[in-house]
Amino acid sequence: MVKITDVARHAGVSPSTVSYALSGKRPISEETRQRVEAAIRELGYRPHAGARALASSRSNVLALVVPLRAGIHVPVVMQFAVSVVTTARRYDHDVLLLTQEEGEEGLRRVADTALVDALIVMDVQLHDPRLPLLRALDRPSVMIGFPASHAGLTCIDLDFKAAGEACVEQLARLGHRVLALVGSPPEVYVRQTAFAQRVVQGFTAAADRAGLASAVHPCEAAPSAARRIAEQLLCEQPALTGVVVHNEPLLEPLVDAFEQLGLRVPGDLSVTAICPDELAESVRIPVTSVALPSGEIGTRAVELLMQKLGGTEVPEATLLAPRMTERASTAPRALP
Amino acid sequence: MVKITDVARHAGVSPSTVSYALSGKRPISEETRQRVEAAIRELGYRPHAGARALASSRSNVLALVVPLRAGIHVPVVMQFAVSVVTTARRYDHDVLLLTQEEGEEGLRRVADTALVDALIVMDVQLHDPRLPLLRALDRPSVMIGFPASHAGLTCIDLDFKAAGEACVEQLARLGHRVLALVGSPPEVYVRQTAFAQRVVQGFTAAADRAGLASAVHPCEAAPSAARRIAEQLLCEQPALTGVVVHNEPLLEPLVDAFEQLGLRVPGDLSVTAICPDELAESVRIPVTSVALPSGEIGTRAVELLMQKLGGTEVPEATLLAPRMTERASTAPRALP
DNA sequence: CTGAAAGCGCTAACAG
DNA sequence: CTGTTAGCGCTTTCAG
Numbered sequence: 113m114v115k116i117t118d119v120a121r122h123a124g125v126s127p128s129t130v131s132y133a134l135s136g137k138r139p140i141s142e143e144t145r146q147r148v149e150a151a152i153r154e155l156g157y158r159p160h161a162g163a164r165a166l167a168s169s170r171s172n173v174l175a176l177v178v179p180l181r182a183g184i185h186v187p188v189v190m191q192f193a194v195s196v197v198t199t200a201r202r203y204d205h206d207v208l209l210l211t212q213e214e215g216e217e218g219l220r221r222v223a224d225t226a227l228v229d230a231l232i233v234m235d236v237q238l239h240d241p242r243l244p245l246l247r248a249l250d251r252p253s254v255m256i257g258f259p260a261s262h263a264g265l266t267c268i269d270l271d272f273k274a275a276g277e278a279c280v281e282q283l284a285r286l287g288h289r290v291l292a293l294v295g296s297p298p299e300v301y302v303r304q305t306a307f308a309q310r311v312v313q314g315f316t317a318a319a320d321r322a323g324l325a326s327a328v329h330p331c332e333a334a335p336s337a338a339r340r341i342a343e344q345l346l347c348e349q350p351a352l353t354g355v356v357v358h359n360e361p362l363l364e365p366l367v368d369a370f371e372q373l374g375l376r377v378p379g380d381l382s383v384t385a386i387c388p389d390e391l392a393e394s395v396r397i398p399v400t401s402v403a404l405p406s407g408e409i410g411t412r413a414v415e416l417l418m419q420k421l422g423g424t425e426v427p428e429a430t431l432l433a434p435r436m437t438e439r440a441s442t443a444p445r446a447l448p
Numbered sequence: 449m450v451k452i453t454d455v456a457r458h459a460g461v462s463p464s465t466v467s468y469a470l471s472g473k474r475p476i477s478e479e480t481r482q483r484v485e486a487a488i489r490e491l492g493y494r495p496h497a498g499a500r501a502l503a504s505s506r507s508n509v510l511a512l513v514v515p516l517r518a519g520i521h522v523p524v525v526m527q528f529a530v531s532v533v534t535t536a537r538r539y540d541h542d543v544l545l546l547t548q549e550e551g552e553e554g555l556r557r558v559a560d561t562a563l564v565d566a567l568i569v570m571d572v573q574l575h576d577p578r579l580p581l582l583r584a585l586d587r588p589s590v591m592i593g594f595p596a597s598h599a600g601l602t603c604i605d606l607d608f609k610a611a612g613e614a615c616v617e618q619l620a621r622l623g624h625r626v627l628a629l630v631g632s633p634p635e636v637y638v639r640q641t642a643f644a645q646r647v648v649q650g651f652t653a654a655a656d657r658a659g660l661a662s663a664v665h666p667c668e669a670a671p672s673a674a675r676r677i678a679e680q681l682l683c684e685q686p687a688l689t690g691v692v693v694h695n696e697p698l699l700e701p702l703v704d705a706f707e708q709l710g711l712r713v714p715g716d717l718s719v720t721a722i723c724p725d726e727l728a729e730s731v732r733i734p735v736t737s738v739a740l741p742s743g744e745i746g747t748r749a750v751e752l753l754m755q756k757l758g759g760t761e762v763p764e765a766t767l768l769a770p771r772m773t774e775r776a777s778t779a780p781r782a783l784p
Numbered sequence: 785c786t787g788a789a790a791g792c793g794c795t796a797a798c799a800g
Numbered sequence: 801c802t803g804t805t806a807g808c809g810c811t812t813t814c815a816g
Contacts, residue, residue: 113809115808115809115810116809116810116811117809117810125786125787126786126787126788127787127788127809127810127811128786128787128788128789128810128811128812129785129786129787130810131810131811131812132786132811132812135811137811137812138785138786139785140785140786141785141786144785144786156560158557158560158561159561159809159810160502160561160562160808160809160810161498161501161507161561161562161563162497162498162499162500162501162502162507162562162808162809162810163498163502163792163808163809163810163811164498164809164810164811165497165498165501165792165810166496166498166499166502166791166792166793166794166808166809166810166811167791167792167809167810167811167812168792168810168811168812169792169811171497171498173544173563176545178530180530186522186523186526187522187523189526190522190525190526193545194514194516194547197545197546197547198547198549201550206544206545206546206558206563207544207545208509208542208543208544208545209512209529209533209542209543209544209545210533210542211530211533211534213534214537221494222542224492224494225494225495225496225497226496226497226498227497227509227542334730335700335730335731335732336730336731336732364671364701365700368704394670394671394672395671395672396671396672449793451792451793451794452793452794452795453793453794461802461803462802462803462804463793463794463795463803463804464794464795464796464802464803464804464805465801465802465803466794467794467795467796468795468796468802471795473795473796474796474801474802475801476801476802477801477802480801480802495793495794496792496793496794498792498793498794499792499793499794499795499808500793500794500795501794501808502792502793502794502795502807502808502809502810503793503794503795503796503807503808504794504795504796504808505795505808
């Protein structure tokens with residue numbers, strides 16, 4: 113293995129000069145830098161990550177904790193993970209993958225052994241048991257999602273309440289008076305995942321404000337549930353003309369189910385969703401939607417972490433404003 | 449930060465004794481071990497990962513390279529990643545997440561900097577550009593999937609050829625004489641992903657052997673493609689009664705499309721698939737399928753790597769035998 | 785702008 | 801069964 117002293121000797125400089133040439137932490141004359149770089153290239157030198165971590169107390173590794181639970185949409189998690197890795201690499205960091213299953217002990221382990229410099233935690237619950245730990249850890253962290261109280265923590269997420277409102281307002285603007293929200297699976301609400309509840313809050317508040325009739329239906333994510341929920345909706349709200357879907361796997365099957373029940377989308381029923389743009393676009397009838405920008409959230413999460421690692425203060429809460437795209441699934445309410 | 453010398457002092461032993469008590473690499477008297485463990489607990493000691501890696505030249509981290517490409521089914525990748533992480537933890541290892549995008553340079557980087565001890569590479573192509581590198585690296589690796597030639601490498605995967613054959617044989621047994629394979633998206637074949645081709649080989653070979661008519665149709669993964677491909681199949685093979693689906697996102701929509709075209713499944717058309725069991729079970733008409741055991745493959749991949757790290761020889765090729773489960777989508781061919 | 789040298793915290797000979 | 805000690809390869813004062 114070629115080490116820094118080999119490079120130094122080859123370039124006719126001291127090891128510290130090589131180190132500084134690499135880190136840029138102090139000025140190096142152009143000529144010396146050239147020689148060092150040449151030596152590095154010729155010898156194929158790669159600094160040893162462990163030695164570096166030991167000497168500098170920085171591992172240049174971030175931990176990413178991904179959820180495994182039922183009711184979360186896998187492609188969103190994956191897209192998020194990819195954007196975290198990609199962004200981390202831009203800052204010369206790598207990403208260690210942890211599963212939710214490892215729990216608090218896992219977080220403590222990677223932080224206390226200095227395996228990672230900082231942590232990103234996904235799928236935060238309203239009363240997440242990891243909160244006290246994250247506050248106590250000597251390493252910075254960013255949470256995707258908002259717990260009940262985030263004092264002393266850094267959180268980022270789509271503004272799901274505003275997203276729910278935006279969907280309602282759009283439908284209201286189109287003249288719809290009776291709305292329904294088809295939400296996430298019941299277990300997601302039971303375990304108090306904040307984002308699901310926030311959508312409900314926004315949806316209900318906006319509907320009330322606009323004087324619209326509204327109903328909320330948590331729903332299994334299985335496509336087979338689509339037909340059942342569609343029938344139930346039409347039965348309970350015969351005058352229904354506007355539907356908001358916050359349940360990725362159900363979106364396409366639900367639109368199909370409506371059509372099979374003889375309702376044209378958007379002729380009889382306007383549909384909007386909160387989901388990744390790619391999904392909304394891929395439905396047979398492209399769906400008007402508020403984007404779930406997993407990629408952007410991942411990128412921003414890493415950027416926040418990098419600022420914290422650099423000693424910069426960052427806002428405790430970052431709520432991304434909803435961005436709605438009109439597609440083929442919404443239209444003005446047909447006159448009776 | 450509490451370090452090993454603190455623990456040693458607190459327990460009245462030498463640092464090396466603490467180290468050995470932790471690693472078990474040499475016998476420690478019961479009494480001493482107790483004292484050391486007590487000291488560790490009382491002080492909340494955690495060995496520093498970097499220091500450990502430097503001194504032992506083992507980071508206890510594995511690299512996992514995940515594919516990002518179009519045409520791969522995200523939940524399979526995710527399930528695979530989770531099983532790798534879970535199994536790695538059982539061996540006291542962590543997992544560093546790399547994206548395909550980083551390419552060969554990424555592999556070289558994490559290997560040469562000693563960030564990781566070993567690598568797992570997914571989505572291997574027939575003529576994968578990473579092969580020479582993996583052979584040359586001084587660290588062991590395991591590939592998920594089989595390249596054209598795997599001499600000097602370790603590969604593991606479902607036996608996709610046998611899986612394709614199993615599907616045909618099952619349909620043949622039920623009396624079906626005209627079969628079609630609805631495959632992965634064209635780009636998957638174009639870039640020569642081995643597993644997709646192997647399914648085709650197995651399907652075609654088994655059909656020919658049994659004297660059955662057969663046709664292969666690569667197909668986009670979008671649900672919207674289902675209706676189109678269904679019509680095309682029936683048009684080109686009017687006598688079609690057996691379909692093999694190797695395209696996860698298309699499975700449910702395709703079954704729906706057949707029914708909408710007036711074909712009963714399994715009454716008029718028997719359908720089998722190669723996909724994760726959970727997917728096959730979740731379709732409205734549960735589908736007879738050969739399981740894609742991502743979890744098992746992940747586990748086995750880690751176990752192979754651990755053996756290699758331990759200096760044990762392992763087989764170059766591990767092909768998992770297909771396991772077929774009969775469900776509601778297959779039935780004997782109706783008499784004309 | 786550059787060098788010398790003291791660690792970072794742990795492991796693994798070596799010695800007993 | 802346990803202790804002593806010499807590194808592992810790099811960063812970062814301190815000195816010039």
